[in-house]
Amino acid sequence: xxxxxxxIDTRINLNVPLRFRVLNSPGAQELSGESINISQRxxxxxxxxxxMVGTPLEVSLKMPRALAGHAASDLKCIARVVHVEPNAxxxxxxxxxxxxxxxxxxxAARVESDTGVGVGVGVGxxxxxxxxxxxS
Numbered sequence: 001x002x003x004x005x006x007x008i009d010t011r012i013n014l015n016v017p018l019r020f021r022v023l024n025s026p027g028a029q030e031l032s033g034e035s036i037n038i039s040q041r042x043x044x045x046x047x048x049x050x051x052m053v054g055t056p057l058e059v060s061l062k063m064p065r066a067l068a069g070h071a072a073s074d075l076k077c078i079a080r081v082v083h084v085e086p087n088a089x090x091x092x093x094x095x096x097x098x099x100x101x102x103x104x105x106x107x108a109a110r111v112e113s114d115t116g117v118g119v120g121v122g123v124g125x126x127x128x129x130x131x132x133x134x135x136s
Contacts, residue, residue, distance in 0.1 A: 010039060011037040018045055
């Protein structure tokens with residue numbers, strides 16, 4: 001059984017823009033990528049920015065209403081790079097696998113249109129990994 005088959009959390013395909021910055025680099029600028037999928041404890045995203053396994057990141061993205069429940073939710077998390085797959089996506093983008101160590105979610109100020117029924121997301125702050133409300 002390979003590592004992909006050993007995952008215990010259900011992954012949800014989620015393609016939304018995200019922002020991230022390296023935490024152990026003083027004055028690090030905010031960079032961008034696009035999420036591919038997300039689970040209770042992990043996130044896969046694509047970026048042209050070279051990252052190394054072990055790099056701590058702060059990641060921000062907006063959970064769509066379809067997954068967040070009544071309103072879109074802004075998600076900010078602290079995560080660590082656990083997997084890098086170079087040139088995994090079009091345009092030479094790398095696939096970056098993250099382990100979410102901590103996150104904070106809050107309702108977005110703007111309500112988005114209903115795109116369908118998804119898993120509900122509660123609004124919380126400072127919850128640890130394994131307590132994320134977007135997957136049931």
